[in-house]
Amino acid sequence: MSERIVTVGSAQGLHARTAKIFAEAAAGRPVRVTVACGAKGPVPAASLLGLLTLGAVHGAEVTLRADGEGADAVLDELSALLARDLDAEDAGAGDAGTAGDAGRG
Amino acid sequence: MAESAARLLDPRAIRLDARAADRDDAIRQCGRVLAEAGAVTAAYTESMLEREQSVSTHLGEGVAIPHGTAGGKDAVLRDALAVLRFPGGVDWNGHPVTLCIAIAARGDGHMAILAELAEVLLDPGRARRLREAGTAADVIRQLQPTEEEPTR
Numbered sequence: 001m002s003e004r005i006v007t008v009g010s011a012q013g014l015h016a017r018t019a020k021i022f023a024e025a026a027a028g029r030p031v032r033v034t035v036a037c038g039a040k041g042p043v044p045a046a047s048l049l050g051l052l053t054l055g056a057v058h059g060a061e062v063t064l065r066a067d068g069e070g071a072d073a074v075l076d077e078l079s080a081l082l083a084r085d086l087d088a089e090d091a092g093a094g095d096a097g098t099a100g101d102a103g104r105g
Numbered sequence: 106m107a108e109s110a111a112r113l114l115d116p117r118a119i120r121l122d123a124r125a126a127d128r129d130d131a132i133r134q135c136g137r138v139l140a141e142a143g144a145v146t147a148a149y150t151e152s153m154l155e156r157e158q159s160v161s162t163h164l165g166e167g168v169a170i171p172h173g174t175a176g177g178k179d180a181v182l183r184d185a186l187a188v189l190r191f192p193g194g195v196d197w198n199g200h201p202v203t204l205c206i207a208i209a210a211r212g213d214g215h216m217a218i219l220a221e222l223a224e225v226l227l228d229p230g231r232a233r234r235l236r237e238a239g240t241a242a243d244v245i246r247q248l249q250p251t252e253e254e255p256t257r
Contacts, residue, residue: 012175013216017160049165052223055216087175 002071004064004079011087013057018086023048025081029074033066045078110186110221111248118142118187119241128202131195132157132171135187135207144185144209145173152177153207163197166232170222172208172215184210186218188244190236204236221250 010018014037026033026045034042035051037060043050045064056062062082064075118138125131136150152173156162163169173180187207194201206222208215225231225248235247 015216015219017156020160049223049227052164052219053227055220057216 001065001067002075004075006062006064006079006082008056008058008060008062009083009085011058011085013060014051014054014062014082019048019051021086022078022081023051026078029070031066031068031071031074033064033074033078035062035064037062109248109250110218111245113184113218114186114188114245114248115142116241116245118144118185119244120187120189121238121241121244123189123191124193125191125195128157128195128197129154131169131189131191131202131205132207135171135189135205138187138189139185139207139209142185142187144181144183144187146180146182149173149177149180149209152180161198163200163202164223164226165200166226166229167194167201167203167236168206168226168232169195169197169202169204170206170208170219172210178211181209181211184212184215190238221248224250 008014012018014022023046033045035045035054036042037054037056040054041050042065043053045051054062064078066075120138123134125134132153133150136145136147136153139145139149140147153171155177156172156174159174162171186209189205189207191203191205194203208218210218225235231247235244238244238247
């Protein structure tokens with residue numbers, strides 16, 4: 001069993017868009033990868049709904065696990081993807097974090 | 106503490122018998138209902154369409170969750186949900202969608218809502234009951250974390 005602990009890099013966390021990119025990347029792999037976040041999970045990395053139940057926000061530590069031949073290479077790739085700020089690569093997300101701080105509590 | 110999905114859903118923001126010509130029409134209707142509920146300005150609809158072009162918000166189980174881009178947060182006046190059901194179905198990039206749960210959220214509140222919704226959809230029985238809910242109150246009930254003990 002191989003394992004990687006990764007900090008979620010996307011500014012908005014592992015939400016619908018980032019989760020979808022990640023799930024799609026995990027789907028076409030020869031090994032089954034699971035993701036856990038704190039007490040939540042593990043869920044299959046290829047399951048969009050499963051990933052969403054984790055509620056992993058930006059900066060959350062998640063644990064990726066996989067078994068079998070090629071597991072390490074797959075985990076390395078998926079960890080790198082998860083650590084990236086995928087939201088910054090979204091044209092509409094340029095000012096994430098600057099908006100909405102003055103709202104009611 | 107994040108509010109639960111059911112608390113963010115005003116019964117007036119639920120439409121059980123909507124019809125849409127296509128995906129973008131369905132998203133525009135979602136934006137209108139959120140705006141009528143006082144949750145967003147009209148600009149939010151464009152933000153939702155932009156998000157959809159970037160990555161589909163189709164979740165599976167016949168459900169899509171239209172929401173805006175991070176840049177669209179300025180159009181959000183308060184966190185809220187809207188539920189629009191399309192009994193005739195809407196073609197969502199090749200996937201049939203009968204239920205749209207539109208999300209307006211400024212901060213991380215939307216992560217908690219998504220997590221809660223995903224739990225419902227992962228349970229085939231709960232997902233079916235949500236899709237087949239007959240009244241607005243029924244929709245809200247299906248989104249409650251537990252059904253056994255009605256707390257009010």
